[in-house]
Amino acid sequence: MNFLEERILKDGVVKAGNVLKVDSFLNHQMDIALMEEIGREFKRRFGHKPVSKVMTIEASGIGIAAFVAKEFSVPLVFAKKSKSINIDGDMYVAEVESFTHKNKNQVIVSKRFLHEGEHVLIIDDFLANGCALQGLISIAESAGAVVEGCGIVIEKGFQIGGRVIRNMGYHLESLAIVDAMDAENGSIIFREQN
Numbered sequence: 001m002n003f004l005e006e007r008i009l010k011d012g013v014v015k016a017g018n019v020l021k022v023d024s025f026l027n028h029q030m031d032i033a034l035m036e037e038i039g040r041e042f043k044r045r046f047g048h049k050p051v052s053k054v055m056t057i058e059a060s061g062i063g064i065a066a067f068v069a070k071e072f073s074v075p076l077v078f079a080k081k082s083k084s085i086n087i088d089g090d091m092y093v094a095e096v097e098s099f100t101h102k103n104k105n106q107v108i109v110s111k112r113f114l115h116e117g118e119h120v121l122i123i124d125d126f127l128a129n130g131c132a133l134q135g136l137i138s139i140a141e142s143a144g145a146v147v148e149g150c151g152i153v154i155e156k157g158f159q160i161g162g163r164v165i166r167n168m169g170y171h172l173e174s175l176a177i178v179d180a181m182d183a184e185n186g187s188i189i190f191r192e193q194n
């Protein structure tokens with residue numbers, strides 16, 4: 001069991017509706033030593049790739065992705081959720097359905113911060129149905145950037161996102177993959193990974 005799986009078992013809470021709450025250490029209160037370890041682990045897994053920019057989506061991806069960007073010594077750009085319907089031509093836009101809030105948001109990245117030929121590593125806290133990742137991939141590719149990989153802290157392997165992204169041919173690394181969880185008794189089962 002790796003450092004993250006141990007922490008999820010200790011402090012994660014399984015909620016109804018396939019939601020795993022990790023807000024005491026990952027995406028509300030943040031354990032900075034753990035964030036540093038996550039940053040180092042993604043560097044270990046993607047360090048052989050020519051990453052020139054880390055990309056994520058607000059809000060909870062930002063804190064994690066910052067530690068990854070620091071390891072690679074590259075900038076971090078995050079997609080912003082935008083309510084505005086008149087988005088001008090200076091933005092890359094994608095539509096993303098939120099798993100936790102069940103609403104759709106347009107997410108935007110300014111064309112000033114993503115360019116053709118850049119090598120992007122996409123980072124997020126969770127992977128469920130894959131909408132957030134697909135939105136980020138579509139933004140990166142409309143800019144003409146190369147998606148070098150996707151790094152996820154917690155993949156819920158019983159939802160379709162992981163399969164969809166891997167089938168699309170992207171290099172996806174998830175630090176923990178939850179194959180089953182039960183809100184009634186709080187149990188969490190992880191997929192074996194090397």
Ligand code: 5GP
Nearest residue numbers: 018019020099126127128129130131132161
């Ligand atoms: P997807 O777009 O893959 O369906 O969902 C991923 C996004 O939804 C992540 O950015 C994350 O913020 C949120 N999310 C999905 N599942 C969970 C969960 O079980 N717990 C928490 N805290 N967030 C989740």
